[in-house]
Amino acid sequence: MTYQKYIYKLPTEDFYKFLVDYGKGVEILSEGEAYIEFALYEPLEGIEPLEVLEVEVILPQKVYKPQRIKNLIIIPSWLRPVVIRHGMAFGTGLHPTTRLCLELLEDFLEEGWSVLDVGTGTGILAIASKKLKAGRVLAIDIDPYAVEECLHNKEENCVDIECIKAEAKDIKESFDLLVANLELKVFKKELPTLIKLFKRVAIFSGIYEKEELREFLDLLKEKPAKIKKLKGWYAVVIKR
Numbered sequence: 001m002t003y004q005k006y007i008y009k010l011p012t013e014d015f016y017k018f019l020v021d022y023g024k025g026v027e028i029l030s031e032g033e034a035y036i037e038f039a040l041y042e043p044l045e046g047i048e049p050l051e052v053l054e055v056e057v058i059l060p061q062k063v064y065k066p067q068r069i070k071n072l073i074i075i076p077s078w079l080r081p082v083v084i085r086h087g088m089a090f091g092t093g094l095h096p097t098t099r100l101c102l103e104l105l106e107d108f109l110e111e112g113w114s115v116l117d118v119g120t121g122t123g124i125l126a127i128a129s130k131k132l133k134a135g136r137v138l139a140i141d142i143d144p145y146a147v148e149e150c151l152h153n154k155e156e157n158c159v160d161i162e163c164i165k166a167e168a169k170d171i172k173e174s175f176d177l178l179v180a181n182l183e184l185k186v187f188k189k190e191l192p193t194l195i196k197l198f199k200r201v202a203i204f205s206g207i208y209e210k211e212e213l214r215e216f217l218d219l220l221k222e223k224p225a226k227i228k229k230l231k232g233w234y235a236v237v238i239k240r
Contacts, residue, residue: 005053008044009037080131083156084122085149091121097181097205100228100235101125104203105179107226108237109134113176116140116197118168119186123150123161125179130159137161140171168193179203184212191219198240201225205235 007029010018015036019026027039043049066075075081084092091098105125109115111133117126120139130137139150139161150163168190178198182190183206194202207216213234217224225239 001057001059002054003041003057005055006040006043006049007037007051007053008040008047008049009035010047012036080128081157082124082127082131084124084127084153085156090146091124091181093124096230096233097235098124100205100230100233101179101181101203102128104205104226104228104235104237105129105132105177108201108203108239109177113200114138116171116175116178118178118180118190118194118197119182120150120163121146121181123153123163125181126150126161126163127153127157127159129177129179130161131157134177136175138171138175139163140166140168142167168197171197173197174199177201177203179205181205184208184216187216187219198238200240202238203235204238205233207234207236208232209234 012034015038029037029039037050060076061078064076066073066079082093086092093099093102102125105128109129109132112135114136115126115129115134115138117123117129117137117139120126120141123139126137126139141147141150142165144165147163147165154161154163174197176199178194178201180194180203182204187204187206194204204216207213209232213227213236216236220236220238222238224236226237228235228237
């Protein structure tokens with residue numbers, strides 16, 4: 001990203017008078033006994049700049065990276081950390097299907113939306129949804145060990161989500177967004193129920209290679225809003 005940098009020079013007394021009126025920060029380049037040379041990123045009316053430069057501004061996101069020091073990690077404020085114990089449930093963020101869901105959550109989830117995470121595993125997608133400013137978040141799984149891991153990880157991340165042992169058919173309400181990272185054989189059984197559980201967006205993942213994708217789309221019988229692929233795995237987004 002480039003900006004124009006305007007270089008000015010004013011007598012010292014005039015500069016400080018200007019600074020009071022200007023009310024914004026300036027970059028002082030040099031100070032002499034009688035003059036101050038300074039730079040702004042916008043032109044001033046009535047004052048001719050000494051020169052105008054094209055400068056490249058490096059965004060903090062490009063240079064400020066997470067830093068690990070032994071067992072501590074220091075991260076920039078714009079990143080949203082999700083802490084996951086490597087336990088007995090699926091979902092550490094390393095598998096392509098989990099990564100696809102995380103990326104799509106960031107693309108489609110809107111602040112305040114309710115979220116249902118079906119087959120939550122460690123709870124990573126439910127926790128990430130809350131970190132992305134979702135409203136109510138319900139995470140369900142049929143495996144009691146997964147529910148235990150989800151409960152542990154929600155405490156580690158200090159987020160307010162619900163983790164319960166349940167099947168999709170047990171849920172009697174619909175949510176703004178549904179995320180389901182499952183297997184094709186599960187989708188073949190549960191998709192008609194899952195379709196009833198969201199009002200705005202659904203993210204389905206766990207689909208491997210083109211043959212499974214074709215089978216899933218045949219089951220779905222709706223036009224996807226987006227299909228995303230990573231290392232042979234697919235995620236499908238439906239919007240209403």
